[in-house]
Amino acid sequence: MKKITLFSDGSALGNPGPGGYGVILRFGDKERELSGFELHTTNNRMELKGAIEGLKALKEPCEVDIISDSSYVVKGINEWLANWIKRDFKKVKNPDLWREYIEVAKGHKIHAIWVRGHDGHVENERCDILAKEAAQEAKDLL
Numbered sequence: 001m002k003k004i005t006l007f008s009d010g011s012a013l014g015n016p017g018p019g020g021y022g023v024i025l026r027f028g029d030k031e032r033e034l035s036g037f038e039l040h041t042t043n044n045r046m047e048l049k050g051a052i053e054g055l056k057a058l059k060e061p062c063e064v065d066i067i068s069d070s071s072y073v074v075k076g077i078n079e080w081l082a083n084w085i086k087r088d089f090k091k092v093k094n095p096d097l098w099r100e101y102i103e104v105a106k107g108h109k110i111h112a113i114w115v116r117g118h119d120g121h122v123e124n125e126r127c128d129i130l131a132k133e134a135a136q137e138a139k140d141l142l
Contacts, residue, residue, distance in 0.1 A: 004062045006054040009127035010046025011135045018138035021050035022130025024123050035130040037138035047073045048097045052104055061107035069117030069124055077112040
């Protein structure tokens with residue numbers, strides 16, 4: 001099983017407002033950047049969307065470390081998701097995205113790792129730039 005590192009970040013200009021996500025996928029010495037936006041969204045939705053879109057880009061089952069500055073995403077994946085599933089996502093925000101995450105995570109071995117945002121973490125800073133540029137692109141369309 002290939003070992004992939006997926007760095008992701010999300011941004012929203014207003015909460016809700018136009019938002020974007022940025023992702024770096026790393027396999028060995030190869031990297032791929034992804035970004036995208038939504039016109040009306042929240043920061044947490046974009047944080048999770050980055051992880052989802054990064055996983056969607058993988059072509060085969062992998063061992064994936066998801067590196068994020070979002071406690072919501074990291075704790076959601078590592079701690080809360082099993083109970084949310086048992087409760088059928090009652091009183092959970094963004095159940096549509098969490099269900100999508102479950103689908104794209106199938107076949108992968110995933111562990112989420114939290115890093116402090118805006119603390120000089122090179123890949124997190126790059127993902128932040130990608131996410132903010134995508135959010136600005138969304139804002140410019142409005």
